[in-house]
Amino acid sequence: MKNKAVIGIDIGGTGTKLAIVDEEGRILERSSFDTQAQKGGSSFIAAITDAVVELQQRVSSSHTILGIGIGAPACDELAGTISGAANLPFTETLPVRQLVEEQCGLRTRLVNDANVAAIGEGQFGGAKGMSNYALITLGTGLGSGVIVDGKVVIGNHGLASEFGHTFVVRNGRKCGCGQNGCLETYVSATGIKRTVFELMSQYTVDSPLRNYSFHQLSARDITQAAQAGDFLALEAFKLTGETLGYKIADLIVLFDPQAVFLAGGLALAGPLILDPARESLEKHTIAMFKGKSELKLSELGSEDAALLGAASLIYRS
């Protein structure tokens, strides 16, 4: 008898990654293609189909594929569509779930990428066995997924869990969403870069970060500078963590989760972000919630969290 496996797909603005994942969360085979090389929706769906067929052939003698789980930005989970994604090679409303299901002949689920990472953490990572938790993805923006009673909070229109667009500074930094002071303008790879530039304007201390243009500077550069002891970079992490902990206190009184997990590129900085966030969260937690929720790093590698989460959509359903 063949073993069971599923295909997880992580649709991103740069690359689309696919993997065959077994029931223990092990990645058996991988594949990927350049998202931007596709021209339009049908070309994009064809690229997915080709990759799925090719992956399936690699394990056809040993594994039965149960279905396809897809994590993607800007998707409507209820309708199974992607529309208006800023970084994908199509702008129309594309019925991705239906098209992939039809063309690959496999049961398909499509879920928002931030929710997918939260689901994956519960299936294969640090949230195993938890019914109430949240996961925050610190990438270019700040994504989040919240699990209540074992289910992702989707809301009335499939739009819930936009923690990155809760407010943290009244009339604060301009956000891409049109508002001011959204959390992700302070806490994300882009947010910490903005903080570094603000600090460069406030302090006179020298720093290797003063050699970068805004376009050049990445969160990785800031992390490396902080690890080398750079004052500005350390200060930027401290402020970012403090702000994050302050807002996670809101999440905790609203959802009373067992734990909150940090994932994404900026979480790779580990204690640089986690320590000040924990300290700030502890300080801002009201008495009745003290000691009830943990703030932790995701246990899934940030590279594969979305892929594993996408795969777990099929195992869970």
Next chain:
Amino acid sequence: MKNKAVIGIDIGGTGTKLAIVDEEGRILERSSFDTQAQKGGSSFIAAITDAVVELQQRVSSSHTILGIGIGAPACDELAGTISGAANLPFTETLPVRQLVEEQCGLRTRLVNDANVAAIGEGQFGGAKGMSNYALITLGTGLGSGVIVDGKVVIGNHGLASEFGHTFVVRNGRKCGCGQNGCLETYVSATGIKRTVFELMSQYTVDSPLRNYSFHQLSARDITQAAQAGDFLALEAFKLTGETLGYKIADLIVLFDPQAVFLAGGLALAGPLILDPARESLEKHTIAMFKGKSELKLSELGSEDAALLGAASLIYRS
């Protein structure tokens, strides 16, 4: 054949109210006793039992009582206990659900008072048929209940939905919880009173409110002054509504509810609080959520919302 009815109980710091409620949410009989006249937990439970027995006798020829639903502050819904309530005549952890169930011989449910009002709004009020909504109670403090997929969000320890203790002003007003800047220090009967006193310190304009001591002044006085056109009172409502709308925007991006309802004493001010709150919410709602959630007044009279909600606990289960 007898008709069906349930007993709803609203335990408050001043009075404990009881009612027999039929399946359409009509109150058939009422009763109440002075909470503070009871001395200790067993006296309190005896008072409830006596009132239940007496109420039951009044309808014994026409109605069968299905059970007892209780809304109370400071309760642990999972354990069925009340403990550490600031305004109740006992301080020990009291297994209220079990004691009432045993002594009245009726199936009993015990739920946090803010959640009870939210459940009641769904059963008998403006949220009928909605699966995702929130209710905010503006009383001495700010309570809230959030319904996701038709169920109250309780969280991992039964503590969720403390919207009143999310932060709205960094290092803002001292809160009874020990933190600073909690929403309820600005938006509640007490919060608007604090705002009136702040405004009296900032403006020189005369106002009838300047004749009240802090202890004397009530939200009702402020409402009456505003209705009579008093500048300070109107300004206080404007600021209170603005702050409320600003924070409801956070609720909306997190929960994506179909509607948010306002209840409690301060909501009796109607458009005085609703209009500036709606305007602020509209202004602070990000594009993808525009027009998706309504802010409304509760359709249950604020006097009976908790009673009806408590009764609905039994109809729902």
